[in-house]
Amino acid sequence: MPSMPQTNNETTISTENSKNITKGEEHKKTWDALVYNKNIKSDEVLNVYKTWATAYQSDMDKVNPKKSEHVAQFAAELVKGDRKNPADLTVLDVAAGTGSVGVELVKYGFKNITATDYCQEMLDAAKEKGCYKEFVCCKFGTVTPKVLYPRKFDVVVMHGGFAAGHIPLSSLHTMARLCKKGGIVINSMSLQYTHFVEEYMDIHSYIQYIQELVEAGIWKVEFTRVLDNCMADRHALVHAFRIL
Template sequence: MIKRHRIQFPKDELTNINQDEAYFYLQGSGSDRKIRFHDYDEIYQIQGLYEQIFYDRLKCTSPTKVATILESAVKQSQDSFSELRVLDLGAGNGMVGEELKKHGISRLVGVDIISEAYEATIRDRPGVYDAYYVEDFTKLGPERRDELIAWQFDCMVTVAALGFGDIPTKAFVEAFNLIKNGGWVAFNIKDTFFDISDESGFSTMIRELIFAKHVDIYCIERYRHRLSIEGKPLFYFAIAGRKNSDFPV
């Protein structure tokens, strides 16, 4: 049985904490340890902590939602969902890969920038991925790029990792361009990233990706990604579509 952890969310100054600045206290061993939500390297090292925070306490639904919307998109075509060769960008501890397996995906490769994510996947979900790379896609060398191209990916999935600096724009574009034209992409983004007033590089890239027709959108749905630490719903868009062309680097 996986150990349950004693977790406390901060009670003061909640209104001043942005989503990417949220943190919690891990209690025990005589003192409280403050950990940011985005300190994945620390969280993944403690078995069951990620799942307890984001799925048990904050009710995250995104792996299920993105896998479902991808399957719905592919069903609108003649392609076989189970035969897709999927690149899971920002694979983390393998929860998205596990969900894709439940939906019938057979060929699956994970990528994350931190070794702790890979180690957590091997510890908690061995066998989910056919391969798992610890790689910085902003510095992808020619040999590793050729190795990834050899997988002949026709689908890319990335969940809850876009727009807050977890996956830089350049890394997303690098992964997107590994997918063959006519392949599939599925991802989720915070609903505010579609706001025209958001001029961040990531928000601009996503709008250009869609409106410049690099992707034909098959499914898009606004949904509750998870709860905030105050218990308020955080809304995201889940998007799935078919790639038309590479994105300019």
């Protein structure tokens, strides 16, 4: 396991730093401060994304322009295994950001895609991609967003939504509630965060949250996969679930 960078728990992210993220390696410093600060608050995260939105995609592409492709690939494989046409299905992209997952979903044949994110500026950047039908700016967590409703989508995906100060673990259950019975939920996150962010540790071990939802009859686990070096030295931990 790569060693974790040392962070100062008293550190806060300033707007001034966010303005300079496109210079040199500032985007990496900003990202590290976002995801490795255990005490960062949701409003701090939102403020950074507001100022980062216009440069976010290009900054992430410097790390790996194909970082989101696996989410679309796995979704396509699972629905085609059900003998379904991706073009006929509805998809919810949770924590869609600037739309990198949506771009890949379109490449794999999905057409009816809704994007949701807490940051309107990120969604504005996603609109320019031309891959989404609808946009929903809302906080995502324990409660189903008012503008959405249960059992609406055939596929629900999230890539990179789990990090310190971002989306809570309970959002997995919310994703399941938004998905139709028999549908697919996919979550992809950095494996390192399961060893760093206390709330997410049980995702890797199955000891608590995921197993509770299995036992409650919410879903069954289709697969668990670890992808090497999906983002620089970070590995992706991917779970796929079938809604019951």
